[in-house]
Amino acid sequence: MHFDERDLYTGLATLHWMTISQTDSRWDQAFYQHIIEGNGGRALEIGCGAGRLLLAYLQAGLDVEGIDFSGEMLAVCREQATALGLQPVLYEQPMQALDLPHTFHTIYIPCGSFICVMDREAAVETLRRCYAHLEPGGTLAFNIYLADYNYSQAAAPGPFPGEWKPRAEKQLPGQRRLVVTVRETGIDPVEQIWMEQRRYQLYDGDQLLEEEIHSGQGRWYFRNELLLMLRIAGFSQVVVKGDYTDEEFSAKHTRTMVFLATKDRAD
Template structure:
C-alpha cells in the first residue's frame, strides 16, 4: 500500500470544524432524554463512546452526571475540551478506538449514540468493541447504542450513486475572519450484499458568495449496517443479557418497519 499522510481517523479538518454548525440546534433530539432516563435507571459513572464535540456529554456533565468521553478523533476531542472549558467543566476525555478500549475505571452505563458503532466496518472489530464494552461495565451495568438501517431496500442505480446532494444548509463557520459559511455535499453507494456504505463528502468554505476553500473526504467503506436480528445477535454473542430493542428512542418495542432502533443490554453479574 502506498504511503499516505492522511490521519487514520475520519473526523478531521473541515468535517470536524463544521460539525456543530452544520448540525444546528440538537437540544430537542429525542436520544437526549432516552439516554438520560437510562442513566437514571442504571446509574453512574457513565461512558459516552464516540463523544465527538460533546453534544450529550457536556449536557449531562452540566447536570452533575459523572461522565467520561472517548473518541478516536483528536480534533473532535479538542473542540469538546474548548466547549467544556467555556462551561467551566473538566470531563475526562480519552482518545481511543472502540475496539481497543482500555480505560482506568468501570462504568454503570455505557452509551454509543448517533449510530457511531456502525463506523466499525470490520466484523471482527465490531465484535471486539462489544467485548471491550462488556469488560468496562460493572456487573449489572447497562449498554445502549443506536442503530440505523442505511439502505432503503431498493436497488441503487449508477446515476443515484454518482449524484451529489447538498446536506443540511449553509452554516456559519466559527472562528473565521472574514466571516465564512460552509456547506456540505455528499454522495453514497450501498453494497447490499456486504451491508456496507461507501461515502464521499465535499466541504466548501464560502466568503462573500465565492468558494474559497474545498476539502474532500472519501471512505470506502465508511459504515456497516445491521438488521435488528443481527444487532441482537451481536449483543448475545458478546455475553450480554436482557437484550432489548426499542423503536427509535422511545420505550416502545422495535417493529419490523423501524429504520432506527436502540439496543440495550445488561452485563452479566
C-alpha cells in the same frame, strides 16, 4: 478500497461537527439521560466527538466520561468544555481497542457511531470490551439507523459516483458559512456496506475560501444480526427499542433501533 475512519472527523469536517454540537437538536439526549440517571454511577460515552451530549450531561451534574478516536474532535470538545467551565475526562481511543482503568454503570454509543467499526471481528470485539467495562447490572445502549437499501430492486445499484446532494449549511460568525454536500461512491449489498464522499465548502459571503472532500464508509445491520453479535459478546439480556421511545422496535418505527444490553449481575 481502504478508508481511514478518521477522515470524516478532520479539517473542515471537524468544524461541521462542532456546529452540530452547538446548534442541532439533541433528539436522543433525554433517552440516554434517562438510562444514565436510572443506573446511577459513572457513565461512558463512546464516540463523544465535539461533546454534543457529553457536555449537556456534565452540565446536568451527571458523572460521564468520553472517548473518541479523533484527536481533533476531542480538542474541540475540550475547548467547548472550557468555555462552559467544565473539565471532562476524555480518552483518545478507537472503540474496538477500549481499555480504561475502571468500569461504568452505563456505556452508550450515540449517533449510530457503532457502524464506524468496519471489520466484523473488530465490531464484535467492541461489544466484548464494552461488556468487560460494565459493572454487573450495567447497561450498554447504542442505536443503529435503519437500512434503506431495497433488495428487491430490479437494477444493480449505481452508477457511481452519484451526484452531489445537499446535506447541511451552517452559518458561522461574520458572513462565513459552511456548505456540506454528499455523494454515494459505492454500495455492497452483500457485505452491507455503503461508501460516500462528503464535500465541505467554506464561504465568506459568496467567495469560496476552502474546499475539502473526505471519504468514508459505513455498515448497515439488521436487528437479529446484532442480537447474535451481542450474545457472542456475552450479553444475555437485550431489548430493542424503536425511534428513541420506550416501545419495542417494530415495523412501524422508521428511523432507528436502540439496543439496550444488560450485563448479568452474577458476573
